[in-house]
Amino acid sequence: MKVLILCTGNSCRSQMAHGFLQSFDPNITVCSAGTEASGKLNAKAVQAMKEIGIDISHHTSDSVEKYLGDEWDYVITVCGGANEACPSFLGNVKNRLHIGFDDPSHAVGTDEFIWSEFIRVRDEIKAGFWKFYIEEIKPQV
Incomplete structure (x- = not known):
């Protein structure tokens, strides 16, 4: 099972989703990428x-x-910008x-509010990707 998670900058949301999905099942090949990759991770993420x-x-x-020539079971976008660019994904x-x-x-x-937003989104990503894992991946493995 191979999953590619796409975002625009590949520094925050896609990275957290990548971490969660890999933690749910280490046997899944998970990669993340950006349509306009920033080249660095968000420190708060x-x-x-x-x-x-x-x-x-x-x-x-x-x-x-980096991943256009690969074969994927799932390509998942986690932000609107990547979702709009996804139809051009040729993999x-x-x-x-x-x-x-x-x-x-x-x-x-x-600072407290900004940190609370990172925690809120992190928890939403965990819930969203756990639902995806249970409904889509677990029945197949």
């Missing part, structure tokens, strides 16, 4: 995942170009899905 025992600090922010894909989330890196306000 790394911290939010570390807080619950998932280390994504070793992940890399890669361009979707061999069995299933395309969109599971969208707010971008916590766009949160404005106090």
Whole structure:
């Protein structure tokens, strides 16, 4: 089973989703990429995942170009920008899905509010990808 998670910058939401899905089942090949990859991870996303025992600090922010020639069971977009760009994804894909989330890196306000947005989105990503895992992947493995 191979899953590619796409976002625009591949620094935050797709990285958290990648970490969660891999933690649910280490036998799944999970990669994440960006349609306009930033080349770095969002430090608050790394911290939010570390807080619950998932280390994504070793992940890399890669361009979707790296994966275009590969075969995927699922390509999942987690933001609107990547969802709009996804039809141009030329890879061999069995299933395309969109599971969208707010971008916590766009949160404005106090440090406490911004951190709470990272936690809220992290928890929403966990719930969304757990539902995907239980409904789509677990029956197949």
